[in-house]
Every structure is written in C-alpha cells, then in structure tokens.
Amino acid sequence: MYLKQSSGRWSWYRVGVVCRKEWSEIYHNRRVLLSTVLLPLILVVIGTSGQWGVSLMSSADFVNEPPPSLGVGRFEGLDVREQFQASLALQFLTLFLLIPLLIPISTATYSVVGEKRDRTLEPLLASPLRTEELLVGKAVASLTPGLLVAVTAYVVYAGLSSLVIDNARVFSYVLGPIPLLVMGVLAPLLGLLGVGLALLISSRSTDPRAAEQITSVLVLPLMGVFVAQVLGLVQIAPWSVVVSAVVLAVVDALLFVVATHVFKRGEILTRWR
Amino acid sequence: MVPTLLNQPGPFRKVSISQMLLSFYQSRIQSHKIPKVSRQAYNVPRMNEKTSTGIWAQGLEKRFGDNQVVQSLDLDIDEGSVYALLGPNGAGKTTTLRMLAGLIEPSAGRAVVAGVEVVHHERELSVLHRRIGLLTETPGMWDRLSARYNLIVHARLHNLADPDGAVETALRLVGLWNRRLEVVAKLSKGMRQRLAIARAILHEPPVVFLDEPTSALDPEAAADVRELIEQLRGEGRTVLLCTHNLDEAERLADQIGVFRQRLLASGSVEELRRAAFSPEVVFRFRSPDDPAAHAPSVRALPGVEDVVASNGSLTIGVQNPNDVLPRLTRALIEDGAELLFVGERVRSLEEVYLHVLEAE
Numbered sequence: 001m002y003l004k005q006s007s008g009r010w011s012w013y014r015v016g017v018v019c020r021k022e023w024s025e026i027y028h029n030r031r032v033l034l035s036t037v038l039l040p041l042i043l044v045v046i047g048t049s050g051q052w053g054v055s056l057m058s059s060a061d062f063v064n065e066p067p068p069s070l071g072v073g074r075f076e077g078l079d080v081r082e083q084f085q086a087s088l089a090l091q092f093l094t095l096f097l098l099i100p101l102l103i104p105i106s107t108a109t110y111s112v113v114g115e116k117r118d119r120t121l122e123p124l125l126a127s128p129l130r131t132e133e134l135l136v137g138k139a140v141a142s143l144t145p146g147l148l149v150a151v152t153a154y155v156v157y158a159g160l161s162s163l164v165i166d167n168a169r170v171f172s173y174v175l176g177p178i179p180l181l182v183m184g185v186l187a188p189l190l191g192l193l194g195v196g197l198a199l200l201i202s203s204r205s206t207d208p209r210a211a212e213q214i215t216s217v218l219v220l221p222l223m224g225v226f227v228a229q230v231l232g233l234v235q236i237a238p239w240s241v242v243v244s245a246v247v248l249a250v251v252d253a254l255l256f257v258v259a260t261h262v263f264k265r266g267e268i269l270t271r272w273r
Numbered sequence: 274m275v276p277t278l279l280n281q282p283g284p285f286r287k288v289s290i291s292q293m294l295l296s297f298y299q300s301r302i303q304s305h306k307i308p309k310v311s312r313q314a315y316n317v318p319r320m321n322e323k324t325s326t327g328i329w330a331q332g333l334e335k336r337f338g339d340n341q342v343v344q345s346l347d348l349d350i351d352e353g354s355v356y357a358l359l360g361p362n363g364a365g366k367t368t369t370l371r372m373l374a375g376l377i378e379p380s381a382g383r384a385v386v387a388g389v390e391v392v393h394h395e396r397e398l399s400v401l402h403r404r405i406g407l408l409t410e411t412p413g414m415w416d417r418l419s420a421r422y423n424l425i426v427h428a429r430l431h432n433l434a435d436p437d438g439a440v441e442t443a444l445r446l447v448g449l450w451n452r453r454l455e456v457v458a459k460l461s462k463g464m465r466q467r468l469a470i471a472r473a474i475l476h477e478p479p480v481v482f483l484d485e486p487t488s489a490l491d492p493e494a495a496a497d498v499r500e501l502i503e504q505l506r507g508e509g510r511t512v513l514l515c516t517h518n519l520d521e522a523e524r525l526a527d528q529i530g531v532f533r534q535r536l537l538a539s540g541s542v543e544e545l546r547r548a549a550f551s552p553e554v555v556f557r558f559r560s561p562d563d564p565a566a567h568a569p570s571v572r573a574l575p576g577v578e579d580v581v582a583s584n585g586s587l588t589i590g591v592q593n594p595n596d597v598l599p600r601l602t603r604a605l606i607e608d609g610a611e612l613l614f615v616g617e618r619v620r621s622l623e624e625v626y627l628h629v630l631e632a633e
Contacts, residue, residue: 009396009399011432013429013432014429014430014432017426017429017430020426021415021418021426024417024418024422025415025417025418028417028418028456029417118413118414118415118416119409119411119413120413120414120415121413122371122376122407122409122413123407123409123413123427123469123472123473124430125376126374126375126376126402126405126407126409127402127427127430127431128399128400128402128403128430128431128432129399129402129430130395130396130398130399131395132395265375265376265377265378265393265398266376266377266378266393269371269376269377270337270377
C-alpha cells in the first residue's frame with residue numbers, strides 16, 4: 001500500500017474528512033435534520049406574518065399610549081405603524097439568532113454523544129487524526145449547517161418582508177447595516193459558543209438529549225435580550241452589537257483554550273463513557 | 274552469535290563493533306531471522322528499533338487513581354509473529370493494547386511499536402498510527418453510513434494514495450464487497466466485525482492489534498478471520514491478539530502471554546506447558562489388568578518422580594520422557610502388563626492457563 005508522505009503535522013485535509021463524515025451523519029439523522037429545518041421555518045412564517053399583519057394596519061389603529069413593545073417614539077421621522085414595523089424587525093433579528101445557537105448545539109451534542117454511544121471514537125483516535133483535528137472538524141461541521149440555515153432563513157424572511165414594507169428606512173432594519181452586522185458577526189460567534197459548550201458538556205454525558213438540554217440554557221441570555229427589547233429596556237444598535245461581538249469573541253477564545261486542555265486522547269477514551 | 278551489550282549506567286552505552294554490524298545487517302535485511310536478544314535482561318532498547326516492525330515494552334504501567342490496572346509489563350514480540358495475550362475479564366488486556374497503540378498514556382515505562390517510540394505528542398502519535406492497525410473490542414462503525422463510506426473515511430485519514438482501491442481490496446478480503454452500499458446498521462454482528470477487521474488492515478500496517486477478533490462471529494466466519502490472521506503473519510506483519518478463546522490462541526499464536534495486571538507467564542505453548550507441569554507419560558492397560566498392581570515395578574526406576582494409577586491407566590511423572598519411556602515400557606511388559614496405549618500426556622492450553630492463574 002502506498003502511503004503519501006506525512007510527518008504527522010496538522011492537516012486541513014483530515015479536518016475536511018471529519019467534516020464531510022459529520023455532515024453525512026447529520027444528513028442521515030432524521031431527528032437532527034428535522035430540528036435543523038423546523039425552527040427556521042417557524043421563524044420565517046411568524047416574522048413575515050407579523051410584518052404583513054402590521055402593514056395592513058394604519059397609524060390610527062394604534063391606541064393613544066402604545067405599549068413599549070411597539071417601539072413608538074424610538075424611531076424619529078417614522079409614523080407609528082412604521083415605528084412598530086422597525087421595532088418588530090429588530091425583535092425578530094434577535095429571535096433569528098436562536099438558529100445559529102440552537103442548531104449547532106443539537107448537531108454537536110449528537111455528534112459527540114453519538115460517537116460515545118456507538119464507540120466509534122477509539123478507531124478514529126487510532127488513525128493518524130490528531131485530537132485537535134477531530135475537534136475542529138466536529139466544530140466546523142456542527143457550526144456550518146446552523147449558520148447556513150440561519151442566513152438562508154433570514155434572506156427568505158427579508159425577501160418576503162420586502163413585499164410588505166414600503167419605507168426604505170424601515171426595511172433597513174430588516175436588511176441593513178445592523179442586521180448584516182448581527183448575522184455576519186454575532187451569529188457565527190454565538191454558534192461557536194454553542195458548539196464549544198456542547199462539546200464540553202457532551203464529553204461528560206451519555207445522553208444526547210440531556211446534553212442538548214443543558215447546553216440549551218445558553219438560550220436564556222438571548223431570550224433575556226429579546227424580553228428586554230419587548231419591554232423597551234434595550235434596543236439593538238451598532239455599538240451594542242460590536243460590544244457583544246467582542247465579549248463573545250473573548251468567551252469563545254477562552255472556551256477553545258479550555259476545550260484543547262480537556263480533550264486529551266486518554267481522557268476521551270477513559271472518561272467519554 | 275548473541276551480541277554482548279554492556280549495561281552501563283547513564284545515557285551512553287558502549288556498543289561493540291559486532292553489534293553495530295549486526296544492527297546494520299538487521300536494518301537492511303528485515304526478513305532475515307536473527308537470534309533473539311533478550312533486551313529486558315540487559316535493560317537496553319533494541320539497536321534497530323527505528324526500523325523494526327515488532328513490539329517492545331519495558332516496565333509499562335497504568336494506574337487510574339489508586340487502581341493499578343497494568344503492572345510492570347515487559348514485552349518483546351518479534352516482527353512477523355503472532356502474540357496472544359490471554360487473561361480473565363478486567364485483567365488489563367485492553368488497557369495494555371490501548372497503551373501500546375498510543376491511545377492511553379502509560380503511568381510508567383516505555384514502548385516501541387513498529388519502530389516508533391510511543392510518545393504522547395500528537396505529532397508522534399499521528400506517525401505511529403500510520404504504522405498500526407487496531408481492531409477494538411466493539412466494531413465501532415458509523416451505523417447510519419454505508420460499509421464502504423465507513424472505510425473510505427479511514428482510508429482518507431490515512432492519506433492513502435488510492436483510497437477507493439484500498440477499500441475495495443479490504444472489502445473483498447473480508448467478503449463484504451457485495452454489501453458495500455448497505456448501511457452498517459443493516460449488517461449482522463459478524464459482518465460488522467469483519468468490516469472492523471477490514472478497517473484495521475486497510476492501510477496495510479506492519480503491526481496489527483486485535484482485541485477479541487472472533488468474539489461475535491459464527492464458527493465459519495471465525496475460521497475465516499483465523500485464516501486472515503495467518504495471512505497477516507505470512508505477509509510479515511506482527512499481530513498482538515487479545516482473546517479468551519484458548520483454542521484460537523493455541524492455533525494461531527507463536528507466543529502466548531498469560532496476563533492478569535502483569536505478565537504471569539510468557540512463551541510458546543510448549544514452553545508454557547513445560548513451565549507449568551512436569552512431563553508425564555501415560556500407560557493404558559487392557560481390562561481387567563490392574564494398573565495399581567504394576568505400579569511398584571516402575572516406581573523405583575531412575576527418572577521416575579511420581580506414579581498415579583486411575584481409570585485403567587498409569588500416569589507417571591518423569592524428568593525426561595524420551596529417556597525414561599523405553600525403560601518404563603520394558604519394565605511394565607516384563608512385569609506382565611498388557612498395554613493398549615503408551616504416550617506422553619499433553620496438557621491442554623486451558624489446563625496450563627488455569628494452572629498459571631491459580632498459581633498466583
């Protein structure tokens with residue numbers, strides 16, 4: 001058998017092999033596949049319906065003292081209906097962040113716990129694959145479907161919303177600098193956070209659902225932001241997105257350092273049970 | 274000629290010219306049989322360990338907290354041979370295998386496998402893993418993926434020049450080529466095991482570790498696997514086999530190690546027999562001849578250690594059967610015995626194995 005020369009150095013090719021294997025497994029796992037499709041579908045339907053419902057109303061339909069969730073008074077130069085549409089757009093932007101967070105959590109937990117349950121890790125670790133290559137392969141494979149689906153779903157939502165939003169300034173809250181910053185920077189960082197924690201928690205769990213549920217606690221801060229938005233306490237602005245991105249990047253980096261220390265070959269085999 | 278290694282303290286050891294020549298010779302002509310040197314006795318690693326395809330370990334230990342799983346293990350397995358590690362459940366066989374395969378870091382000791390020192394750095398392990406094949410206790414296949422794709426992933430991880438060709442060869446070898454497109458979940462236990470064996474030998478490694486290779490197989494499939502192991506030996510590969518199947522070990526292994534936390538006994542089946550039991554010869558008598566009546570006629574003969582009469586036969590413990598057997602036979606016939614059978618008693622490996630374990 002002819003083996004190509006290798007010095008045991010880091011290989012992106014092997015990372016790619018792991019990635020493709022993971023994607024094949026996700027594709028053949030109906031439960032994970034369903035969870036990948038269901039949440040984006042629900043958000044697109046609700047988001048578009050919400051914008052469509054508001055577009056059918058006139059400013060006169062709104063009560064004299066609107067609740068803070070309508071966002072009235074926060075967007076100067078827009079009438080009441082348009083302000084509500086803009087506010088709704090920013091609230092849904094937060095909800096769309098659930099996709100890159102939850103889907104990678106689901107795929108990562110199944111990827112790790114599934115390997116443990118089927119005892120497929122040992123042969124993999126006995127191959128020339130390095131532990132970091134395995135982890136990066138799994139992380140990238142878990143992250144990408146969630147990100148891809150999130151972006152696709154958001155593009156569909158924005159496309160449908162463009163049919164019911166007349167004002168270009170209002171539409172910029174659906175597809176403009178803030179949404180691009182959120183989906184382009186915040187979404188991948190949130191996804192990485194979900195994957196990192198899912199890998200860590202899954203390494204101590206034998207039940208994928210339990211691991212998934214524990215990791216899903218990550219949703220709470222995001223839901224907190226959503227509730228604060230509804231209550232009019234916070235508003236998504238470029239500066240808040242940048243600050244959040246910096247904090248997330250630091251947390252992700254720390255998580256990576258912890259993960260590389262925790263995932264030792266011997267640990268994986270003797271503790272991943 | 275057995276070379277003399279000077280066991281000097283410190284990192285430097287004197288090496289004689291004859292040794293250097295021997296080392297050069299060994300590294301150039303791998304297939305040539307060279308008298309075995311007991312490295313344990315000299316506490317010196319093999320001269321040609323960088324080119325060897327055997328397995329060598331010294332003082333290998335593994336502790337999990339207070340639990341000592343493997344204790345001071347010395348191994349010296351020749352390239353191209355089959356070594357069977359026998360031991361009860363929980364004896365530490367799988368842990369030993371994992372240490373040698375670089376999957377678990379030993380608490381103490383060192384090992385050289387397939388010419389590569391087992392060092393727990395990712396880069397070195399990656400090199401080691403290109404030179405070994407491992408069949409784990411459970412097949413560990415990705416159930417949702419096809420048999421072929423399972424192997425393709427490993428072929429690519431090994432960076433084989435022709436992954437598709439290697440997978441086809443391996444699948445044909447284990448008789449699963451026609452089932453290659455089926456998902457592993459649909460394959461029988463035996464087929465999965467055969468697939469796992471195909472994965473272990475896919476990259477044609479010089480050293481193969483097999484943990485219970487026939488445990489899930491029906492007799493026909495087990496025979497095929499045994500044939501495959503013979504073939505691996507024939508190709509000059511070194512095989513370390515962990516098994517409970519004593520018959521399999523006796524049939525396949527050149528050397529056997531009885532293991533429970535530490536190596537209790539090691540050697541060929543014949544060597545183990547000789548170490549565990551004194552040689553015995555058996556005389557079976559024609560009924561109604563009474564063996565006990567003839568016992569006094571042989572008890573006093575030189576070389577006889579023990580005489581036991583039972584079930585129509587005399588079992589006589591001797592020092593050297595070749596020397597004593599003709600004399601005993603002559604004495605018994607002169608005593609009027611009517612003999613049906615005369616021969617050396619051959620102890621089964623099971624008897625030897627149980628004896629070694631009980632002796633501990």
